[in-house]
Amino acid sequence: xxxxxxxxxxxxxxxxxxxxxxxxxLSIFSLVxxxxxxxxxxxxxxxxxxxxxxxxxxxxxIFVFINHSSLAIIANCAAFFTLVGAVxxxxxxxxxxxxxxxxxxxxxFFHRNFDVNDEAKRVDFKKYIDYLHMAKLIGIPLVFITxxxxxYKNGNPxxxxxxxxxxxxxxxxxxxxxxxxxxxxxxxxxxxVQVEPATSIDLKTGNELYQSNDFSEEKLKKExxxxxxxxxxxxxxxxxxxxxxxxxxxxxxxxxxSELSNHVxxxxxxxxxxxxxxxxxxxxxFRGDLNFYTKNxxxxxxxxxxxxxxxxxxxxxxxxxxxxxTSFGLTYKxxxxxxxxxxxxxxxxxxxxKVIKIKNLxxxxxxxxxxxxxxxxxxSMINWDSHITxxxxxxxxxxxxxxxxxxxxRNAIMLNELKEDLxxxxxxxxxxxxxxxxxxxxxSQRNWQEWNxxxxxxxxxxxxxxx
Amino acid sequence: MNVPRNLAKSSLLxxxxxxxxxxxxxxxxxxxxxxxxxxxPIFLCVIIVxxxxxxxxxxxxxxxxxxxxxxxKTCFPYYTCIAFGLCCYGIFASDCDLYFSAFCISAYITTNxxxxxxxxxxxxxxxxTALNNQEDN
Numbered sequence: 001x002x003x004x005x006x007x008x009x010x011x012x013x014x015x016x017x018x019x020x021x022x023x024x025x026l027s028i029f030s031l032v033x034x035x036x037x038x039x040x041x042x043x044x045x046x047x048x049x050x051x052x053x054x055x056x057x058x059x060x061x062i063f064v065f066i067n068h069s070s071l072a073i074i075a076n077c078a079a080f081f082t083l084v085g086a087v088x089x090x091x092x093x094x095x096x097x098x099x100x101x102x103x104x105x106x107x108x109f110f111h112r113n114f115d116v117n118d119e120a121k122r123v124d125f126k127k128y129i130d131y132l133h134m135a136k137l138i139g140i141p142l143v144f145i146t147x148x149x150x151x152y153k154n155g156n157p158x159x160x161x162x163x164x165x166x167x168x169x170x171x172x173x174x175x176x177x178x179x180x181x182x183x184x185x186x187x188x189x190x191x192x193v194q195v196e197p198a199t200s201i202d203l204k205t206g207n208e209l210y211q212s213n214d215f216s217e218e219k220l221k222k223e224x225x226x227x228x229x230x231x232x233x234x235x236x237x238x239x240x241x242x243x244x245x246x247x248x249x250x251x252x253x254x255x256x257x258s259e260l261s262n263h264v265x266x267x268x269x270x271x272x273x274x275x276x277x278x279x280x281x282x283x284x285x286f287r288g289d290l291n292f293y294t295k296n297x298x299x300x301x302x303x304x305x306x307x308x309x310x311x312x313x314x315x316x317x318x319x320x321x322x323x324x325x326t327s328f329g330l331t332y333k334x335x336x337x338x339x340x341x342x343x344x345x346x347x348x349x350x351x352x353x354k355v356i357k358i359k360n361l362x363x364x365x366x367x368x369x370x371x372x373x374x375x376x377x378x379x380s381m382i383n384w385d386s387h388i389t390x391x392x393x394x395x396x397x398x399x400x401x402x403x404x405x406x407x408x409x410r411n412a413i414m415l416n417e418l419k420e421d422l423x424x425x426x427x428x429x430x431x432x433x434x435x436x437x438x439x440x441x442x443x444s445q446r447n448w449q450e451w452n453x454x455x456x457x458x459x460x461x462x463x464x465x466x467x
Numbered sequence: 468m469n470v471p472r473n474l475a476k477s478s479l480l481x482x483x484x485x486x487x488x489x490x491x492x493x494x495x496x497x498x499x500x501x502x503x504x505x506x507x508p509i510f511l512c513v514i515i516v517x518x519x520x521x522x523x524x525x526x527x528x529x530x531x532x533x534x535x536x537x538x539x540k541t542c543f544p545y546y547t548c549i550a551f552g553l554c555c556y557g558i559f560a561s562d563c564d565l566y567f568s569a570f571c572i573s574a575y576i577t578t579n580x581x582x583x584x585x586x587x588x589x590x591x592x593x594x595x596t597a598l599n600n601q602e603d604n
Contacts, residue, residue: 099544099548102548102551103544103548106548106551107544107551107579110543110547111543111544114536114539114582114583114586146496146499147499149496150499150500153496163496173490174492176491177491195544196540
């Protein structure tokens, strides 16, 4: 019965994906996968973590249909691997779930093939020999018949004519192979497997930090002195940098793009180096017994002030990036800077939590990877091309029409609607019209598997395009 | 470790997969001599890949404490993930060229199965011994 479910799912896989681009098919595939996993692992779906991962997967599937962007597809794949990994073992860290999910999806069959129960194998061994015999019974005659047909073909013209007339074109072997691929995938995820010893090590590793047996006050006192001195000077240096940065900000000319660009990118480079070194130093000093040293208050306060100053640095960069965006419009790079800033801010907050709650390095990895996954899912929900186009054409002080035209086709309809109100050359208006027509033609030729929200929302426009 | 037996089985498997994929798109009876001859380069490729990338794991790690099964469970997940990544990259980089895609897919499946065959050598030996013992009894 369960094998029949895999066969049905693999046929669905072929119907959805064979010779088709991504669209509605990926959303349907996600729903089919969830139903499939529930059928095979009903007990695991009572777990809250798995329900949450399922929700994330459904959400990403919906946004593949709505946004139809590469980011949405990537988020959907990430959610798929997370869910499969969570079904395999829900209590592990999210990065171990990714690993388990990828491993299950690509090699679960081979793992299970090796990992069969020896007792069961003993019973099935003779059966296995029968299968081998059957394979020989079909394979060997097939090879020799083909070989002899080839030989006889050259010896007799009538036989050659008859053989040449045999047409196997009605059989689509590629479709069949694609269905086998679907069978392989569904067979793999039907019983998710775990990567060992990575999974068991992760399960054993907690988030808490414990006092070691060789706790030495003398050693810790010296280490605290070093930390306080180092972080104290770094605090002073960062204050000085922030003051000079504030002064330089007042002199920025918002009309000169290159100047703004230099400020933002220079700031980002400083930020990357500063945050990495900051987290590294903090992790070094708070790696062990210094967390339990009673006289560590000063060091902790200096650490918090340094993190706070880094947050101020982040805010300054975000502010500069925002000035850049307001003056010259949104681009993927500028959005990327904002997202990087957000992730850095979260990284610093988790570092503060690590120091306050006396957590270990694993805690930081776990929380930060979880946050990254959530940010990825949230970012995939936004139609960036559309937002960039709308913002640049309606709110930004200046915009680069070449950049907007060269974006993906997902802004073609919006550009076409707004083009008459823009003060751009006729050549650019023609380029927008060409882009629009090409996009509408592409949409109208799509099969149902490739549909997306944009296509359904603009059905009325197809006739006009044809005219 | 029975390397020659593994190489023979792996090269046969690789040939079947490689030509099934190619045959699914362009099949011609005239290709059959080439299919037969292609076993030689495929065998060479299999020797290079299996002896160069799978055997060292078993040769270097196998001892009284670390069994083949443990080597498989510890190293195979990482190996397969890297091999999958490389094969996917190869397929996309070649713009889904039929022959190169067939090569990558057959290489991926064959190396995975080769891992399983090596790891199962101990198990099959023990199963056969158990079956013989049962028959003797």
